[in-house]
Amino acid sequence: xxLDQPPERKPVAVPVPERPRRFLEAVRAMQGNALALLPKIAxxxxxxxxxxxxxxxMVMDPPSLKRILKDAAADYPKSxxxxxxxxxxxxxxxxxxxxxxxxWQRRAAMPVFAPRNLTALTPVMTEAAEASCRRIxxxxxxxxxxxxxxxTAFEVIAAVSMSEDTAIPREVAHRAIDRxxxxxxxASLLDILKVPAFVPRPKRVVGKAIIADLIRATxxxxxxxxxxxxxxxxxxxxxxxxxxxPETGRTMTAEELRDNLLTFLVAGHETTxxxxxxxxxxxxxxxxxxxxxxxxxxxxxxxxxxxxxxVANLPYIRQILLETMRLYPPVAILSRTAMxxxxxxxxxxRAGDVMLLPFYALHRxxxxxxxxxxxxxxxxxxxxxxxxxxxxxxxAGPRVCLGMDFAMQEAVIVLATMLxxxxxxxxxxxxxxxVMILSLRPKGGVWLDVEPV
Numbered sequence: 391x392x393l394d395q396p397p398e399r400k401p402v403a404v405p406v407p408e409r410p411r412r413f414l415e416a417v418r419a420m421q422g423n424a425l426a427l428l429p430k431i432a433x434x435x436x437x438x439x440x441x442x443x444x445x446x447x448m449v450m451d452p453p454s455l456k457r458i459l460k461d462a463a464a465d466y467p468k469s470x471x472x473x474x475x476x477x478x479x480x481x482x483x484x485x486x487x488x489x490x491x492x493x494w495q496r497r498a499a500m501p502v503f504a505p506r507n508l509t510a511l512t513p514v515m516t517e518a519a520e521a522s523c524r525r526i527x528x529x530x531x532x533x534x535x536x537x538x539x540x541x542t543a544f545e546v547i548a549a550v551s552m553s554e555d556t557a558i559p560r561e562v563a564h565r566a567i568d569r570x571x572x573x574x575x576x577a578s579l580l581d582i583l584k585v586p587a588f589v590p591r592p593k594r595v596v597g598k599a600i601i602a603d604l605i606r607a608t609x610x611x612x613x614x615x616x617x618x619x620x621x622x623x624x625x626x627x628x629x630x631x632x633x634x635x636p637e638t639g640r641t642m643t644a645e646e647l648r649d650n651l652l653t654f655l656v657a658g659h660e661t662t663x664x665x666x667x668x669x670x671x672x673x674x675x676x677x678x679x680x681x682x683x684x685x686x687x688x689x690x691x692x693x694x695x696x697x698x699x700x701v702a703n704l705p706y707i708r709q710i711l712l713e714t715m716r717l718y719p720p721v722a723i724l725s726r727t728a729m730x731x732x733x734x735x736x737x738x739x740r741a742g743d744v745m746l747l748p749f750y751a752l753h754r755x756x757x758x759x760x761x762x763x764x765x766x767x768x769x770x771x772x773x774x775x776x777x778x779x780x781x782x783x784x785x786a787g788p789r790v791c792l793g794m795d796f797a798m799q800e801a802v803i804v805l806a807t808m809l810x811x812x813x814x815x816x817x818x819x820x821x822x823x824x825v826m827i828l829s830l831r832p833k834g835g836v837w838l839d840v841e842p843v
Contacts, residue, residue, distance in 0.1 A: 400763045401675050401717060402821045404750070406430050424723055424826040425750055432751040433762070437737050446744040447737060450752045452779035454734040458726060458745060459779075460787030464489075465732065466745055469725040475828065478598040479570055479605075479656060481649030484792070494635045496788070498642065499650065502629040503792050508799065510623035512698035514549040515800045518542050519807040520695045526812060526840055534835035535814070536667040536822070539804075540564065543663035546800055551654050553621040553628070558607045558655070566604035567656050571828055605648070608655075612647045627651055654793070660829055661720040662797050667836045668718040669711055669805055671822060672765050674814040674838050679767060683707055684843065687810035696803040696810075707806045709767035711798065715753075715783035717765065722750040722830040724785070749782050750830070815839040 404425040428448070432438050436451035449455055458466045467488045480486055484495050501507075522542040526533065544564055552558065611627065620628035630650055634641045642650070673680035686706045687696075696704070724747040732739040739745075754762040758780045760769070770776070784791035791797070817839060822832030 398764070401672060401765050402824060403717075403754075403763055404428070404824050406433065422825070425748075425824065425830070428748055428751050432748060433754055434756050436757070437735060439737055444742065444744050445740060446746055447734070447739065448746045448748055448751070449734065450748065450755055450758075451735060452758070452777045455747060455752070455779045455782065456786070457732075457734065458747065459782075459785060459789070462732065463787050463789065465730045466726040466728060469727045469744060472725050479567075479601045480653050481645065483646065483649030483653040485653045485657065492789075494638065494640055495642070495646065495650070496792075497637060498633040498635045498640070499630065499792060502626060502633055503796060505795075507624075507629060508796055509698055511550040511625075511796075512799060512803070515546055515803045516695050516697045516807075518545045518549070519804045521545065522804065523695070523807060523811055526808070527842065530841055531839060532817065532837060533840050534837050535670045535840075536663070536832050536836040539663040539666040539670070539836075540659070542804060543659040543666065543800070546662070547655055547659040549625075551626045551651060551658075552611050553615065553625050558604070558611055562607055563604055563655060566601050567660065569600045571660075605652070608648045608652055609644070612644050612651065616644060616647075626654055658793055658797070662800055664718070664720045664829060664831065665711060665714055665797070665801050666804055667822075667832055669714040669801070670808075670814055670838060671816075671832065671836045672714055672717070673710065673809065674816040676765055677815075679710065679765070680809065680814065683710055683806075684809045684813075687806040691806060691810050693810075696806040698799065698803075700806065701799055701802045704802055704806050705771075706767065707802050707809070708798070709770040711801050711805065712770040712773070712781075712783075713765060713767040716759075716769075716781060717753065717763075718824060718830050719749045719753060719783045720829050721783075721785075722826045723748045747782075750826075753781065753783075755780070811842060812840050813843050815841075 404423065406428060407426075408430050429438065432448050432450060436449075437454065438448040438450075440446055449458065468486065473486055477486055482491065484492065484499060487495055519542070522538060525541075526538065541564075548558065548563070615627055616631055620632060624632075627647065630642060630647055673683060683706055686704060690696075690700050690703045701708075726745040726747065728739045728741055728743040728745055730741055752758070756762055758777070779786060784794040784797075815838060817837050820834070820837040822834050822836050825831055825833040
């Protein structure tokens with residue numbers, strides 16, 4: 391770059407402080423955006439350690455992440471803080487369960503996500519993509535694509551999770567999930583200070599009331615399906631009802647079915663909606679990438695929507711989604727608690743230390759990535775060339791996301807269908823703000839000008 395050239399514009403990113411924040415600064419930052427905790431050195435170092443009430447280690451080192459998430463995963467369970475925020479909504483399902491209770495549920499649920507079941511459910515994704523295109527076409531011009539993607543992704547997860555006669559109304563689920571995450575999903579000062587769990591957290595009390603209607607609706611859906619013949623094709627709820635632990639034969643109780651169904655509803659729709667929303671922001675940010683993707687989509691699809699058989703023929707669309715999840719991982723930070731002493735590189739880990747796994751910083755590490763803040767889907771042209779533990783949008787190890795293939799297939803189908811039919815243009819001054827409240831959301835929405843092509 392010569393002196394008279396302006397610096398290259400980058401997609402929006404979280405402002406990073408030059409130094410770690412002091413305690414009260416950190417608490418205030420966490421209330422608005424958990425990623426505001428990340429200091430600049432988190433993007434240039436392998437591990438950043440410190441002490442704020444408790445000892446902590448931010449880990450951006452692939453070998454150390456492999457140890458935490460895979461090799462010694464049992465010694466690094468989910469933190470108490472993360473469990474406290476999510477348990478009122480997700481109970482003790484796969485996402486939050488630990489130890490033997492998690493292991494048997496995982497064994498029972500794995501066949502549910504077998505390729506044959508995924509193939510049977512993919513027509514729902516095509517139908518949802520088509521329905522979304524109809525809604526978009528009916529209101530050309532400026533649109534909030536984040537809200538549209540939330541609706542599209544929820545329609546998919548609701549349709550594949552439950553049969554029509556037991557479906558939970560979208561309005562009930564969407565409103566409850568959104569309001570719950572906005573209240574109970576924020577870190578509590580009482581958690582940070584290690585105040586005992588029996589002391590009420592006001593926002594969680596409110597959050598529990600907010601989610602109550604959704605829990606009751608889910609209980610009714612489970613009760614209505616138990617003891618009945620599976621639908622054809624069977625939705626996820628029917629598959630879970632029929633699932634059993636291959637080692638013990640144990641099946642899920644109504645409460646366990648409810649917890650796992652809620653996990654799929656909450657995690658399964660928001661994470662996909664976020665990926666698609668950020669992807670649309672990025673292709674509007676870079677029209678050349680958008681045009682190349684549109685050419686690929688139109689050559690494969692013509693005027694029809696994408697289906698399962700098209701996914702393998704849309705590699706550039708997939709690269710865009712992978713690069714989107716690098717820049718804006720839906721789950722941008724995980725937290726674990728060390729149960730035993732350990733050694734990670736040159737750092738002593740003591741029992742009780744908090745392990746922060748900031749995938750947002752890992753994915754933008756200046757050590758691991760060329761042009762880490764730039765948008766370049768071609769870096770995923772050969773995914774095998776990327777260190778497995780340098781890119782973790784779905785986690786890794788024994789707790790890697792069970793719905794990973796499902797989510798990627800849905801995202802490719804929806805994005806390809808949309809790019810083949812519409813042009814998305816950025817609106818000056820309307821860039822979304824990346825804010826993490828449990829998930830990495832586009833604050834203010836993803837407002838784009840949309841026109842047919």
